[in-house]
Amino acid sequence: MVTKTEETQLNNLENQVDNGGGGAWEYLSLIRKLNLRRSDKVLNHGLSILNNPKFRSTLGPDEWTLYEQVAVAAMDCQCLDVAKDCIKVLRKRFPESKRVGRLEAMLLEAKGSWELAEKAYTSLLEDSPLDQTIHKRRVAMAKAQGNISGAIEWLNKYLEIFMADHDAWRELAEIYVSLQMYKQAAFCYEELILSQPTVPLYHLAYADVLYTLGGLENLQTAKKYYASTIDLTGGKNTRALFGVCLCTSAIVQLVKGKNKEDKEGSQVQSLAAKVLEKEYKQKAPDKLPQLTTALKSLTLSS
Amino acid sequence: MAEDLVLDTAIRDWVLIPLSVVMVLIGVLRYFVSKLLRSSQTPDAKIVKEGQVMLRARNLRAGANFIPSKAFLARKIYFCNEENGLLFVPKGQATNPQAQMFSDPNMAMDMMKKNLSMIIPQTLTFAWVNFFFSGFVAAKIPFPLTQRFRSMLQNGIDLSTVDVSYVSSRSWYFLNLFGLRGFFSLILGEENAVDDTQRMMQMGGFGFDPSKGLSAEKDNLDITQHDWALPNFEQRAEAVLRKFVR
Numbered sequence: 163m164v165t166k167t168e169e170t171q172l173n174n175l176e177n178q179v180d181n182g183g184g185g186a187w188e189y190l191s192l193i194r195k196l197n198l199r200r201s202d203k204v205l206n207h208g209l210s211i212l213n214n215p216k217f218r219s220t221l222g223p224d225e226w227t228l229y230e231q232v233a234v235a236a237m238d239c240q241c242l243d244v245a246k247d248c249i250k251v252l253r254k255r256f257p258e259s260k261r262v263g264r265l266e267a268m269l270l271e272a273k274g275s276w277e278l279a280e281k282a283y284t285s286l287l288e289d290s291p292l293d294q295t296i297h298k299r300r301v302a303m304a305k306a307q308g309n310i311s312g313a314i315e316w317l318n319k320y321l322e323i324f325m326a327d328h329d330a331w332r333e334l335a336e337i338y339v340s341l342q343m344y345k346q347a348a349f350c351y352e353e354l355i356l357s358q359p360t361v362p363l364y365h366l367a368y369a370d371v372l373y374t375l376g377g378l379e380n381l382q383t384a385k386k387y388y389a390s391t392i393d394l395t396g397g398k399n400t401r402a403l404f405g406v407c408l409c410t411s412a413i414v415q416l417v418k419g420k421n422k423e424d425k426e427g428s429q430v431q432s433l434a435a436k437v438l439e440k441e442y443k444q445k446a447p448d449k450l451p452q453l454t455t456a457l458k459s460l461t462l463s464s
Numbered sequence: 465m466a467e468d469l470v471l472d473t474a475i476r477d478w479v480l481i482p483l484s485v486v487m488v489l490i491g492v493l494r495y496f497v498s499k500l501l502r503s504s505q506t507p508d509a510k511i512v513k514e515g516q517v518m519l520r521a522r523n524l525r526a527g528a529n530f531i532p533s534k535a536f537l538a539r540k541i542y543f544c545n546e547e548n549g550l551l552f553v554p555k556g557q558a559t560n561p562q563a564q565m566f567s568d569p570n571m572a573m574d575m576m577k578k579n580l581s582m583i584i585p586q587t588l589t590f591a592w593v594n595f596f597f598s599g600f601v602a603a604k605i606p607f608p609l610t611q612r613f614r615s616m617l618q619n620g621i622d623l624s625t626v627d628v629s630y631v632s633s634r635s636w637y638f639l640n641l642f643g644l645r646g647f648f649s650l651i652l653g654e655e656n657a658v659d660d661t662q663r664m665m666q667m668g669g670f671g672f673d674p675s676k677g678l679s680a681e682k683d684n685l686d687i688t689q690h691d692w693a694l695p696n697f698e699q700r701a702e703a704v705l706r707k708f709v710r
Contacts, residue, residue, distance in 0.1 A: 292512055323512060326519035352535045356527040357520075383532055383694075390697035397704045406701075430698055433705035440709065 164196050172196065179207055186211055187221070187228075194231055201238035208232035209244065226255060233265055237272040245269055260286060264296060271303055279303060294324060301333070313337060328357040335367070344375045362394035366402055373409060378416050385409035389430055400441065403434040411460040469630065471604060479602050479633055483593065487640040490585055491648055498581040514678060517543075517550045521681045529693035536690045544682050551682035590637070594620075597633035605629045 164172075175189045186207040193200055208228060211217055218225055233248035249269060252262045267282035280303065283296050290296075297320045304312035317334045324330065335350030351368035358364065369387035372380045388405035395402065410431035435457050442450045521543055528536050543551045598620055609617070609628040618626065620634035631639070 292509060323509065324516055325513075326516045326523070349535075352531045355530050356523045359527040359530045386694040386698055389701035390694055392701040393697050393704055397701075397708045430702050430705065433702060433709060437705050437708045 164198070168192075168196060172198075176203070179203075187217075190228065190231060194227070199238070201235040204231060204235035205239050205241060205244070208235065212248075226252060230261070230265065234268070237268055240272070242269065242272060245272065260289060260293075264293075264299075267296075268299065271299065271306075276303060276307055292323070294320075294327070297324075298330070301330075305337075310337060310341060326357070328354055331357070339367075339371065344371050347371050348375065360394060362391045362399065362402075365391045365394065366399065366405075369402070369405055369409075373405065373412075376412075378413065381409050381413050381416070385413065385430075392430075392434070397437060400438070403438050403441075406430050406434045407438075407457065407460050469601060469604075469626070471601065475600075475602055479597055480636065483597070483602075483633070483636055484640055486589070487637070487644060488647065490589060491644060492652070494581050494585055495648070495652055498577070501577045501581060518677055518681055521551055521685055525681075525685055525688050528688055529691050532694075533690045533692055540685060540688075544685055549682070551678050551685065553679050553682075586641075593634060593637045597637075600633060601626070601630045602633040602636050603631040605631060 172189075172192055175185055175192060178184070179186050179189045180203075190204060190208055190211075193204060208231060211221075211228065212232060221228065229248045229252050233245045233252070236242070236245035236248065245265075246269060249262065249265050252259075252265065256262050263282070263286055267279050267286060270279035270282055280300075283300055283303075286296055287293065297316070301313050301316045301320065304310075304316055314334065314337055317330060317337070321327070321330055321334065331350050331353045335347050335354065338344070338347035338350060348368065348371045351364055351371060354361075354364040355368060365387045369384045369391065372384035372387065385406060388402045388409060391399055391402035392406065397403070438453060438457070439450070442453050524536075524539055524543070541549075543549055546552055601618075601621070605617075607629065611628060613628050614624075617628060617635045618630065618632045619638065621632045
């Protein structure tokens with residue numbers, strides 16, 4: 163997670179570097195530390211450092227880390243020649259390294275020669291079967307080839323061992339949603355909520371999945387999770403506000419045929435509608451009529 | 465109280481400074497030797513998995529109230545059932561670290577290497593100091609101290625009449641042994657400091673048993689009550705929105 167101070171620090175540095183104010187190395191180090199993806203910038207500034215032998219020599223052993231960073235960024239930008247050069251330098255310095263082997267396999271992957279890359283990753287995994295990055299690369303590769311079921315298989319295998327890795331759970335959840343396998347996706351989102359109970363995005367996504375699944379129980383649960391998203395975001399999340407309204411009207415429709423014994427006393431939905439109207443009035447007044455008709459159609463059915 | 469002792473400058477030149485220099489050099493040498501001997505440990509898949517299971521179970525316990533009770537119960541059964549639950553350790557299968565150490569030569573080897581780089585140089589230098597520099601005063605600290613410091617500063621001298629502010633040579637060795645840590649972290653880099661005190665503690669605390677952690681986690685999970693927190697959130701959301709509407 164990137165904190166607010168780190169973000170401002172990063173933006174300041176980025177501004178400074180982009181306007182030729184120096185500090186490129188600090189900027190790159192910060193990106194590495196925060197594990198961000200700004201490949202174009204890394205490629206630009208990293209190359210300018212690497213092409214400057216005087217500055218490069220002041221880095222000491224960090225020079226090689228920079229080579230690695232630039233190589234990965236270059237692959238991301240499809241500058242395969244640059245990546246190739248960087249990897250060649252690294253290979254010359256560390257002839258036996260597995261980390262360089264991983265980079266070489268990634269280069270194969272970037273070129274699109276899937277079979278060769280697959281072979282390289284497999285041989286790397288034989289030496290160190292617990293390398294998380296390689297496992298993840300395999301998933302990414304399967305996904306890049308459009309082999310979604312393969313990606314799911316790899317991810318499940320990965321999660322069998324590294325079951326506390328919430329990024330992997332998130333990836334799996336998104337894949338399941340894209341395949342409309344909502345029950346499985348719901349499980350993954352539960353897992354995400356467990357690992358980080360205060361991240362509203364997971365509550366929201368879980369509610370979305372439950373609402374899509376339908377059924378009275380799921381709808382009621384979904385409404386609760388939309389409510390928790392509202393609480394966690396302080397009412398700023400429009401999607402959650404809409405979600406509460408939709409859930410309530412759907413629940414009312416389902417219950418209508420039967421006896422109306424449990425009229426839930428909560429007024430979340432009407433309040434949410436009010437907040438929505440207010441927000442639209444402030445920020446997008448021309449869309450207000452559409453909103454009011456939509457909301458009316460929701461409340462009409464009750 | 466004895467009169468002021470005059471210390472020969474030769475003691476400074478031939479005892480005090482050489483002793484410190486030798487301690488530093490030995491520390492540096494030991495760092496490089498242990499770096500050479502260090503074997504890259506390949507983590508065992510089973511141990512990694514157990515760690516991850518524990519982490520996930522702990523998450524489940526901490527966040528239990530944030531998921532519906534059905535989901536919680538399903539996970540609880542998955543972790544705790546007595547047939548193939550992840551946290552369930554069959555009786556008798558719990559590995560004994562002692563036995564594991566004997567069965568795995570690598571582990572014994574690591575222990576030996578650790579000892580090699582720690583105990584041997586220490587005994588040697590101690591013997592060396594004891595042999596050449598035992599039993600005389602090597603330095604004086606510029607402020608008076610109470611009697612209680614006698615055992616710390618005048619190790620090796622059994623005279624109660626000497627003022628406590630004099631430091632015996634053997635005590636100087638001990639002061640160096642434990643006091644050079646900051647200096648090592650300066651010259652060898654932050655993490656590389658040879659920390660004797662910490663290592664000694666590690667020696668004592670070794671023998672962690674992962675299966676014990678697993679069954680403890682299972683017991684914890686077994687008694688966890690599920691109390692869904694979400695219904696409250698509806699009221700809280702209401703309060704938040706009220707504030708907004710106003």
